[in-house]
Amino acid sequence: MTKPLLSVEHLSMQFGGLTAVDDLSFDAADRRITAIIGPNGAGKTTVFNCLTGFYPPTVGRLIVSFGESQYQLEQMEGFRIAREARIARTFQNIRLFPQMSVLENLVVAQHTKLMNASMFSIAGLLGLPRYRTVESEAIEKAEHWLERIGLLARSDWDAGNLPYGDQRRLEIARAMCTNPAMLCLDEPAAGLNPRESAELNELLISIRNDDGIGVLLIEHDMSVVMEISDKIIVLDYGRKIADGEPDAVRSDPAVIRAYLGEDGDAQESSNV
Amino acid sequence: MEYFLQQLINGVTLGAIYGLIAIGYTMVYGIIGMINFAHGEIFMIGAFISLISFLILGPSGGAMVPIALLVVLLIAMSLTAVYGWALERIAYRPLRGSPRLAALISAIGMSIILQNYVQLSQGARVKTLQPVIEGGFQLMKAGNFTVVLSYMQIIIVVVTVSLMAVFWTVITKTALGRAQRACEQDRTMAALLGIDVDRTISITFILGAALAAVAGMMVTLYYGVIDFYVGFLAGIKAFTADVLGGIGSIPGAMLGGLLIGLIEAFWSGYFSIEYKDVAAFSILVLVLVFRPSGLLGRPEVEKV
Incomplete structure (x- = not known):
């Protein structure tokens, strides 16, 4: 079996006494849209910040593989992550x-x-x-x-x-x-109206299908997540509570309890 | 009228030199948001390196002068660039990410170190250079007053204007310039696009130092007298030129340099030469009262 494009292994990130991400492992495949969802403060953006070299993870490995190359992101300088491991990213608050x-x-x-x-x-x-x-x-x-x-x-x-x-x-x-080999999008639909959000869906699907790269997506907008994701990872308090296809995740009781059921304020943006 | 013309020529020449130094300040401010107070000393080192190179090459007169000038220019630019690069590596890079005040203190420290280093190694007395290029055009004559445009002044203005043109092309048209502007606006984001921020900052210091070296060489040739302290006032003047033009803006630095040069020349010509610095700084105060971001500066936008 070939290695997945991105493989996160036992990632933990602590800020002082606060554990923002706790023993998280998941894979994200080439030519697939993988969504990371979870209530505010679940550690989603922290995962991205570890991926792009903003902080070195407390524990864990972040491996990117494509072709014959393999990179361990946690050991690389920020600009090399972009240049060699070919990870590209956008931000919740736009940074053009x-x-x-x-x-x-x-x-x-x-x-x-x-x-x-x-x-x-x-x-x-x-x-x-x-x-x-x-x-x-x-x-x-x-x-x-x-x-x-x-x-x-x-x-x-x-x-x-x-x-x-x-x-x-x-x-x-x-x-x-x-x-990029992998595109990481931090809440790309935040603040968009329904028409713009539909255009965004089209764009992301065309990036997956036509450009053939992996997309990792943090999103609160359920219409985006459920419609375009191939795989969903649900975080709660820094731990993974579900991982699978949209339909399976939607009906997962743990997810409903942690996220869809209790937290009705899903549209609000998080600031982890 | 004749007198006015002469002071205009002198002012433009002086302004060109200030402009060259000012670009170094404004670029560094643009990219790392600190005032490189050791930049005046980099200019002084450029002047010393030119002087020493001239003395080594010897007073080779006649047809050799243009070649000697070019050789000295290249030596001064490259050696001074090494100083600029080292300055950033030693004094500023380790402090990246610490409060700005720390880098500022480090800059002042480096300024004192460089001054003392030159004072110790070259002696404290003023150094003189025999005029290398003499003569000029007599433009006008009125009574016993002759308006002279010397060859040296022509060289200074031509070299400055062409260097600024090259420099402007680098900033606006090349990948390096684009990377510099990207680092100015958002360093983290620039790194995420694969730009080596550290290297871009190093190159900025190298470019700034090379331009300061040209200014140093011009001053050595123009006045023929330098000492280890020459960088202090020139540095402060160039910094004033930056603030006047709008710090962070390269056209602003050029314009500011020109204005400071003109103000000084006209004030010394028509009023008193002792108070020329007072005049330059007073104009600065006036401009800042009415346009706090300088003539060409962008007003500071509050980032949310």
Whole structure:
């Protein structure tokens, strides 16, 4: 059997006396949307922060494998996680570069490729042909994504001036421009209206099917989670209480008790 | 009128030098949000390295001068860049993530260390350099007053303007510049896109130091007199230029440098030369009262 794209093994994260994530293990597969859900404070964002190298986990291993390569994320510097292990991520509170144009936000995501071609900017400055080719490829890729998210007409706007829903989609496009093996989305549907949320579903499904990468999703919006996820992991107080396909999770009594039944305030965003 | 023109020429020359130093401050402020108070000393070291290189190359007159200038320029830029890089590695990188005040104290410490290092190794007396480039164009004559545009002033302005143009292209058009702007706006996010933030910061210091070295060389050639203390006032002036232009903004640094140079030149020309620094700083106070973010600076936006 081939290794899963992402394998989280016995992850624990403690902040002082608080255990935010407690002995969590799960796998996320290539070409699948895996959702992590749970009540506020369940430790979902902490899992993401461990994945992207914000904190070293107290215990546990985070393994990414694709092709012949295998990476242990907990031992890598942040920028190498993005560059080599090819993990891309978005945030609950959008983190675009607000003073760069929409197009530049997508080009800067292809930095590694451009920087390698530019030989410390010298080739870029002189406009050497090889660099020009790489640069025009980067712009092409950016424009391809702008077309997919319907922002091509506004490519020279400052990203900070876009409407909220567009910023959300632009952030996903930017993450995709880093050429990730796995896309981690932290509440991408937060604050979207039903129409935008349906567009988001379409986008995520097309990323799974057409771009063929794994998607890891934290979400509160049940319509998104139940509709598009292939697998759902439910956290409560940092522990996994269920793991399986949407239908199985929906009817799991432990889940209903911890989350769907008692916590009716599911739309509210968490801030773990 | 003639007198005005002469002071305008002098002011633009001075402003070009301030502008070169000011870019180093503003870039570092932009990317790591601290004032690199040792930047004036980096400029001073650039001046010393140029002086020493000139003396080693010898007073090779005539046709050799352009080549000598170019060689000295390259030596000064590369060696000073090493100082800039080392400064960041030793004094600022270990303090990344600690309160800003710590880095500020570290910067002041480095400033004193560099001053004393040059004082000890080169002596405290002023160093002089025989004029390498003499002469110029006589633009106008009125009575016994002649307006002179010296070759040295032309070189200073041309070199400065072309370096700023190259620099501007790097910032706006290349992958490196894009990475720098990304780090300015959100370092964590930049790292998540695969940008090596530490290296980008190092390159920023290297670029800033190289530009300061050019300014140092120009001052050495223009005035012909330097000492270990020359970086202090030049640094403060360049910093003033940054604040005037709007700190964090590169066009602001260029504009601010030019304005400070002009203010100084005209004040010394028409009023009293003793109070030229007072004049420069007073204009700064006035601008800050009415435009706290500087002329070209963006107003600080409260992040929620």
